[in-house]
Amino acid sequence: MVAVSTMTVYTILLILLVVIYAGWRLVTLVRRNQAATLIDEQTFTEGMRKAQVVDVREKKDFNAGHILGARNIPYSTLRAYYKGLRKDVPIYLYDQGKEMSTRAAIFLHKQGYNNISILKTGYNRWDGKTKKAN
Numbered sequence: 089m090v091a092v093s094t095m096t097v098y099t100i101l102l103i104l105l106v107v108i109y110a111g112w113r114l115v116t117l118v119r120r121n122q123a124a125t126l127i128d129e130q131t132f133t134e135g136m137r138k139a140q141v142v143d144v145r146e147k148k149d150f151n152a153g154h155i156l157g158a159r160n161i162p163y164s165t166l167r168a169y170y171k172g173l174r175k176d177v178p179i180y181l182y183d184q185g186k187e188m189s190t191r192a193a194i195f196l197h198k199q200g201y202n203n204i205s206i207l208k209t210g211y212n213r214w215d216g217k218t219k220k221a222n
């Protein structure tokens with residue numbers, strides 16, 4: 089019988105976890121690229137007048153500051169309120185980075201929305217006009 093050290097078992101488990109995480113991230117990346125296009129701030133700014141700009145952050149974050157002209161549909165409530173978005177008008181999504189926007193884009197794509205874009209840098213690095221709620 090071969091004795092396996094505890095260190096070897098932990099090393100194998102760690103490698104397995106890293107492989108699973110990397111695989112999950114790759115699948116998410118592929119799904120995001122099928123559902124949406126990442127756009128830079130300039131492209132976002134140029135197209136936002138003809139798009140539905142949606143901030144998927146929670147209400148308190150939206151009230152603390154958001155892109156001027158954006159509407160707030162938090163990711164946590166998207167499943168209940170997505171039908172208020174038009175399928176014939178482009179959708180521009182953003183959040184602090186792009187994690188929630190990616191999830192929102194994948195969900196919306198499954199619901200038949202096709203013209204979806206995500207702000208590549210997120211609100212964290214937005215230099216355009218903003219608004220704060222009173």
